[in-house]
Amino acid sequence: MSDAAAPIREARAFEGFARRGGLVLALLTAIALVALFAGARFGMMLAVGLGFGIALEGLRFGFAGPWRAMILRREPAGILAQLLSIGIVSSVAIPLLAAHPGELTGAQAPVGWAMIGGAFVFGAAMQVVLGCGSGSLVNAGSGNPVGLLALPFFAIGSFAGAYHLIWWTDLGSLPIATLSGWQGLFVTWAALLLTGALLLRLGRPDARRIPRRLVIAAILLAALAIANLLIAGQPWGVVYGLGLWAAKGFTALGGDLSGSAFWSAPGTGRILQGSILTDYTSLTNIGLIAGAFVTAAWRNGGLSQKLPSYPIGAWLAVIIAGFLLGYSSRLAFGCNVGAFFSGISTGSLHGWVWFVAAFAGAFLGVRLRPMLGLEARQ
Amino acid sequence: MTRKFTASLAIAFLATLILFDQATAKLNPYQAPPAFAFGSGLASAGGFCGALPQ
Numbered sequence: 001m002s003d004a005a006a007p008i009r010e011a012r013a014f015e016g017f018a019r020r021g022g023l024v025l026a027l028l029t030a031i032a033l034v035a036l037f038a039g040a041r042f043g044m045m046l047a048v049g050l051g052f053g054i055a056l057e058g059l060r061f062g063f064a065g066p067w068r069a070m071i072l073r074r075e076p077a078g079i080l081a082q083l084l085s086i087g088i089v090s091s092v093a094i095p096l097l098a099a100h101p102g103e104l105t106g107a108q109a110p111v112g113w114a115m116i117g118g119a120f121v122f123g124a125a126m127q128v129v130l131g132c133g134s135g136s137l138v139n140a141g142s143g144n145p146v147g148l149l150a151l152p153f154f155a156i157g158s159f160a161g162a163y164h165l166i167w168w169t170d171l172g173s174l175p176i177a178t179l180s181g182w183q184g185l186f187v188t189w190a191a192l193l194l195t196g197a198l199l200l201r202l203g204r205p206d207a208r209r210i211p212r213r214l215v216i217a218a219i220l221l222a223a224l225a226i227a228n229l230l231i232a233g234q235p236w237g238v239v240y241g242l243g244l245w246a247a248k249g250f251t252a253l254g255g256d257l258s259g260s261a262f263w264s265a266p267g268t269g270r271i272l273q274g275s276i277l278t279d280y281t282s283l284t285n286i287g288l289i290a291g292a293f294v295t296a297a298w299r300n301g302g303l304s305q306k307l308p309s310y311p312i313g314a315w316l317a318v319i320i321a322g323f324l325l326g327y328s329s330r331l332a333f334g335c336n337v338g339a340f341f342s343g344i345s346t347g348s349l350h351g352w353v354w355f356v357a358a359f360a361g362a363f364l365g366v367r368l369r370p371m372l373g374l375e376a377r378q
Numbered sequence: 379m380t381r382k383f384t385a386s387l388a389i390a391f392l393a394t395l396i397l398f399d400q401a402t403a404k405l406n407p408y409q410a411p412p413a414f415a416f417g418s419g420l421a422s423a424g425g426f427c428g429a430l431p432q
Binding site: 042140141145152232233252276281286290293307330334350 | 379380383388402404405407412413414416418419422423426427429430
């Protein structure tokens with residue numbers, strides 16, 4: 001029996017094979033070039049970043065969406081997957097940090113007024129654009145116009161927040177508190193279990209099961225975050241790299257950073273003069289965008305979705321929220337990645353405080369989003 | 379207009395960023411640190427969002 005559609009199917013299969021082969025080749029070439037011209041460590045960090053992007057986009061794992069699902073629909077599965085991933089990382093990271101101080105550093109930062117306020121604003125802004133630190137990068141890479149528009153303002157906000165950081169921290173901060181060693185690990189596990197139990201109690205009974213894809217994503221993210229720590233000597237972060245990109249642009253335009261205690265510090269100045277291909281958070285950020293792009297392009301019809309139409313006010317809201325995401329995350333010593341994910345998994349108390357403050361802000365954000373024209377009002 | 383356009387803009391942004399970076403800073407693989415920080419014996423020195431200015 002003849003099949004008239006067979007040649008068309010074969011042509012499509014070949015086109016898909018060529019497209020996917022080209023994407024894999026491009027990724028491997030990029031990793032090899034960075035390893036060759038910058039060094040093996042930096043090539044591996046780009047590979048880790050690409051892994052983050054592919055895992056987050058490919059398995060639809062996020063931070064802002066699950067928080068929204070819990071607030072609006074009492075669906076805890078997504079946040080439980082986040083806690084699972086954090087728990088896995090903490091099991092390796094906290095003992096390693098205790099055994100290798102100096103060589104490995106955690107995401108430790110002080111709790112303070114600006115830190116709490118920053119986390120609250122970040123939680124609200126991430127619900128407005130439905131994208132967090134990692135989510136904005138992944139969204140941009142997969143062609144989401146909201147993520148793409150928010151990204152440059154996120155970077156500018158991160159630069160500005162760092163510029164003013166010392167003024168904000170001078171408003172009042174506690175000494176850095178860290179849960180370290182085996183005792184710290186057990187306390188972290190207990191706190192994660194208690195949080196999980198609370199979410200299960202508050203969640204809808206029929207929405208408690210974590211889908212398999214989120215469990216797989218949680219394990220993959222944990223493995224990549226541990227690799228990040230072992231290769232770079234520091235945990236996974238996002239906002240520092242974005243601020244660095246804006247700072248480089250600022251100085252290239254003739255801007256003077258001597259008025260900022262942060263950007264004029266010797267350590268920061270050294271990083272500012274170097275290439276972004278030797279900056280860990282820049283490399284993982286590039287990997288997040290490129291990994292999400294490759295994953296979306298890999299899917300048949302993955303980039304054929306029509307762009308949404310929003311009123312002009314909504315786009316202005318995205319610009320403002322993007323700036324606030326960057327600015328607030330610097331005051332909060334990290335975003336959902338640097339403070340929440342990496343902070344808690346490396347034993348920093350500020351990660352837990354960040355979680356509570358940002359979640360409170362998320363309640364405001366889910367109410368602001370329809371008011372700003374980014375979704376239909378209920 | 380589809381996401382193909384906006385995703386292409388994101389990749390164009392990355393390409394521009396890297397070209398700009400390479401025009402303003404040079405790479406030297408001979409000064410690269412060991413492949414893994416873990417076990418290297420060297421202090422971690424990268425920038426991080428949780429760190430205060432050093």
